[in-house]
Amino acid sequence: MSVDRVTVRVELAGHGYPVHIGAGLLSDDPLLTGHLPPGRLMVVSNETVAPLYLGRVLETLAHRDPQALVLPDGERYKTLDTASAILDRLADSGFHRDGAILALGGGVVGDLAGFAAACYMRGIDYLQLPTTLLAQVDASVGGKTGVNHPRGKNLIGAFHQPRAVVADTNTLATLPEREYRAGLAEVVKYALIDDAPFLGWLEARTEPLTQRDAAVLVPTIERCCRNKAAIVGADEREKDQRALLNLGHTFAHALETATGYERFLHGEAVAIGLVLATRLSVEREGLAPALADRVETLLHRLGLETGLPGDLSPDRLLDTMRLDKKATESGMRLVLVSSQGRAVLRDDVPEASVLGVLADASG
Numbered sequence: 001m002s003v004d005r006v007t008v009r010v011e012l013a014g015h016g017y018p019v020h021i022g023a024g025l026l027s028d029d030p031l032l033t034g035h036l037p038p039g040r041l042m043v044v045s046n047e048t049v050a051p052l053y054l055g056r057v058l059e060t061l062a063h064r065d066p067q068a069l070v071l072p073d074g075e076r077y078k079t080l081d082t083a084s085a086i087l088d089r090l091a092d093s094g095f096h097r098d099g100a101i102l103a104l105g106g107g108v109v110g111d112l113a114g115f116a117a118a119c120y121m122r123g124i125d126y127l128q129l130p131t132t133l134l135a136q137v138d139a140s141v142g143g144k145t146g147v148n149h150p151r152g153k154n155l156i157g158a159f160h161q162p163r164a165v166v167a168d169t170n171t172l173a174t175l176p177e178r179e180y181r182a183g184l185a186e187v188v189k190y191a192l193i194d195d196a197p198f199l200g201w202l203e204a205r206t207e208p209l210t211q212r213d214a215a216v217l218v219p220t221i222e223r224c225c226r227n228k229a230a231i232v233g234a235d236e237r238e239k240d241q242r243a244l245l246n247l248g249h250t251f252a253h254a255l256e257t258a259t260g261y262e263r264f265l266h267g268e269a270v271a272i273g274l275v276l277a278t279r280l281s282v283e284r285e286g287l288a289p290a291l292a293d294r295v296e297t298l299l300h301r302l303g304l305e306t307g308l309p310g311d312l313s314p315d316r317l318l319d320t321m322r323l324d325k326k327a328t329e330s331g332m333r334l335v336l337v338s339s340q341g342r343a344v345l346r347d348d349v350p351e352a353s354v355l356g357v358l359a360d361a362s363g
Helices: 029-033 050-060 080-092 107-122 133-139 169-174 177-193 196-203 206-210 214-234 241-246 249-258 266-285 289-301 314-321 351-361
Strands: 006-012 015-022 041-046 067-071 100-105 125-130 144-149 152-159 164-168 334-339 342-346
Touching (some): 006 214, 041 050, 041 107, 050 067, 080 144, 133 169, 133 177, 169 214, 206 214, 241 249
Parallel strands (some): 125 164
16 A cells, blocks of 8 residues: 555444545545445435546446436435435345445535435445545544434434445545635544644644645544544444534534524534634633634634624524534533543533623624
């Protein structure tokens, strides 16, 4: 394997799988085929990614005669209806339990295809072929699958681990600038959860990161995947530690839900959520205000907005946060930051404090 390719291993109780990262992987037949079962194959993509990369995957796997299913693009299509369309195709095509799905796209495609794979015949195999930065550093790893509900994001889903993740970094070259920068928010998240030195590492490399320099991108993706693999390996089904990966996401999901999944890209909402979470951490955890400032400055340097739009009611956002999937009967569970590289899970944050941070951030 060449030096521009790396593999991270996700180790789980009794099983595990590789995350391959590097250039040109979608054209690597032995790599893809080596992770596929002997049955029928279906490549699930969307209208944006398919014209760019579907043909390449179908050509690489031509000897396996894979089918293709192209979905509409966008978070608003991450629904039970769309998942049902995948299940319909699998059933109509006579897929058996030795078949597999290849999810070619970003986080929405990965969630939908993985959810369908988890449901069909109580579970068939699937591969993640992430084509966005956000999916390569986060969404494709860990086995979370699901769809949105009008009352909240990802309220319906399942844990279903892929056979492998194959992240071809060449796909990032065609990623629209807005989508690329949105993915950088998830990168910053890892510097706050469990990797304190990563923050300074990112601050020193903002320019090559924004310019998509491969020499920085591959180690960045690898580092995020190693951090996530360690957390998922310790807590596959989010009983405790894995919830820390949701830093900023309770705020972010409320923003997405309240705006019908049309106004913000997920990473854009996460960037705002990270700022809100660190500001709340200053009040509730004694986080140094200077660290919260560093986070906001870094996100700005990476081209992300961090303010809460003034037309979004803090009360409405708080109401949406109450139904976040991490909430319990006793109330919201929030991930906060107690110090650089150390996140904590709290279920005792007063709603008045959350509302105050939302109100202060409103533009």
